[in-house]
Amino acid sequence: MAIEKLAHAELRVPDIEKAIDYNVNVFGLKEMGRIGETFYLGCGFDNNYDLALTPGGAGIAHFAFQVKNDDDLKFYKKRVEDYGIKVEERTDAEPSEKKCIAFDLPATNIPIRMELITVEDRPAYFNPAFSPNRTLKGAGPHDLDHLGLKVANPKILAQFLESALDFKMSDIFMPAPGVYGAVWSRVQEYHHELAFMGGVGGPTESLDHIAFLFENIDHMKRALDMLALHDLKLEFGVGRHALGANLYAYYWACGNRYELSAEMPRVVDDQAETLIWNDITKSMSSWGVQMPASFKNGS
Structure with a gap:
């Protein structure tokens, strides 16, 4: 069992319209979807989002690491619960996300939600020539x-x-x-x-x-x-x-x-x-x- 990579992060922003305009038109991300007041943006190399923006303040709302399959989720769910931390399970909660376990990290100033997720799109590696959602504008992070x-x-x-x-x-x-x-x-x-x-x-x-x-x-x-x-x-x-x-x-x-x-x-x-x-x-x-x-x- 092993956690594979950092998958995404959700930030709180004071002005959602300005934040969307900045991250899309200046920073160069692409909008990947919207659920309620939360907007999902990606760097474009796959169909998974990298950054979510939520109105209200500043700081991080949650972040996720990607795992390989359901067995990994079950394994780490038990590990976290054995540590005495409550774990929530969700399905299809966010764009391109299949399953998720979510829990609050210990020892933080305010609650910070961490997730372990499985995703629909699992490319073997990034290929800039075949990235489906790249906009090639703005700062253009990979x-x-x-x-x-x-x-x-x-x-x-x-x-x-x-x-x-x-x-x-x-x-x-x-x-x-x-x-x-x-x-x-x-x-x-x-x-x-x-x-x-x-x-x-x-x-x-x-x-x-x-x-x-x-x-x-x-x-x-x-x-x-x-x-x-x-x-x-x-x-x-x-x-x-x-x-x-x-x-x-x-x-x-x-x-x-x-x-x-x-x-x-x-x-x-x-x-x-x-x-x-x-x-x-x-x-x-x-x-x-x-x-x-x-x-x-x-x-």
Whole structure:
């Protein structure tokens, strides 16, 4: 049994019409469906959605990881229930979704819903020449890459993800021995698909950032030039993280922080020990770029 990949995320936004216009016409996603007041958008490489937008505030409403089949769902449902967490089962709840188990994560500031899902469209790999829904406009991300959550206790959440869902912890920031300030975790070979930070920001924050995959630094540069036509103001970057080593560029849009990400490294040794960092400033940039003071804030 194994969880396969980050599937999608649902964000709360203060103005749904502006958020749809931005994410479709500027960022380059395609509308994939609508249920009630929630709009579903995709990067276009398959028939599954990557980003849902819901009116009302900011931050993350829920996110999902994809599993292979119903047996995986049953296996992890029991694991989560054995942990003492209530699990809900749903069928065909969202576009292109077959089955789902949903539960609230422990140790968060406010409730954050996590799902494990099976999907109708399971391409063996992405082929840009045969992607059915690409719009080839706007910034044009390739896929949803990873999430950064704001939580109350990263250590408790890391223990749950590791013991119940088989996540592996790639890197941990420890400001003091045994104290988890932030964690970067993975389910397969890419360094991190779910990061989570604690100890800073407000008590109602749930999202640090949502990151989308770009091909390389040239793709990021073209995307940032496109975004500059629409009043882009970079918060941090362009740079390369020391922790994780991916390229990054952060900015705010529609009430939430976005990251353009490229060159996420693979963890070639699946049994590699977790790397521990005690200096968050050094970990954030291989090139010595200093984080802005605003970077402690989430949504």
